[in-house]
Amino acid sequence: MNEQGRLHAVLVNRYEKITDRLLSTIAAENGDRLLPKVRVADVIDVDSWPGNARWTGLAQHFDFVMVDAETSAPKFAVELDGAHHWTDPETRRRDIVKDQLAEWAGLPLLRITSDFTRRRGRWTVLNYAVGTFYLSEAFAAAQASGVIPLDEPYVPFMFCIPNGSGGFDVNALDQQARVMLDGACDAGRIPSHAPDMFGTRDPATGAIQSHAWMAVARNRYLVARARVRDFRFQGISASELASQLAIVDMADLARAWMVGEPVACDGRTLHKHMVEVQQAIDAGGLRRSETSGALEPGGPVPIKITTRFQGIRSNRPV
Secondary structure (H helix, E strand, C coil), X not given: CCHHHCCCCXXXXXXXXXXXXXXXXXXXXXXXXXXXXXXXXXXCCHHHCCCCCHHHHHHCEEEEEEEECCCCCEEEEEEECCCHHHHCHHHHHXXXXXXXXXXXXXXXXXXXXXXXXXXXCCEEHHHHHHHHHHHXXXXXXXXXCCCCCCCCCCCHHHCEEECCCCCEEECCCCHHHHHHHHXXXXXXXXXXXXXXXXXXXXXXXXXXXXEEEEEEECCEEEEEEEEEECCECCCCCHHHHHHHHHHHHHHHHHHHHHCCCCCCECHHHHHHHHHHHHHHHHCCCEEEEECCCCCHHHCCCCCCCCCCCCCCCCCCCC
């Protein structure tokens, strides 16, 4: 009995309840156990950390921790971040300390927002992201047993899964979106198979962003941007996940464009987006780049994005 309101609900809002339900299902499917609101010091030996983290370990918790059902050994943690995690300086400071502790301890930490509970294609974003963790675990076990060569790199979209039509799809959140864009281009309904893309990081907010754009007519452009929290997780990077989400959003825009909806912008609006990306790159925030001339059908390009930095790839990172 809750005498005079002295007890509090452990899950306090709709998105925590949805996340708990999704993760509990994943735990059951993989023989693990989900624990909500676990104190950091109960998961990580904060006293052994070289920094001053005892207060953080005792005062803060992980929203969800997935543990081995038999040994209770932690496998990964999930943080459900609200809007203030983007903007409040003190919250950002605590997040950074928690990130550092998790990375130091070797605990994969996935930071999500309420958007992760949305279905995008065949998965919710959360199911897909957490699924890559278990794929990476299976991949490592196969390497250890000699089934897969030790020098074979792991990438989340190297796996194929049944598609329900007797065939197989690439295990990627954006697979159906890419197929749709390819088909629309082959049918002459849009000029390009894929958008030009740039991935950036904003250290002030802890955001990883993927910017995508393509011309669909003279001075008409589709612009998509996906934003996720920066995280260090096993199975997929924040940059790769943001890139896949941007492709999904671009496919949604292309569908709307092809049925006559006014979703395209003009060159002035595109210019603003490109300036934002260039400024992020100039500040050292470039994470990835994929370009194939998707703006050329729109006429003169407003500005030329200059990456300037080494290590930029034109394909998916391994």
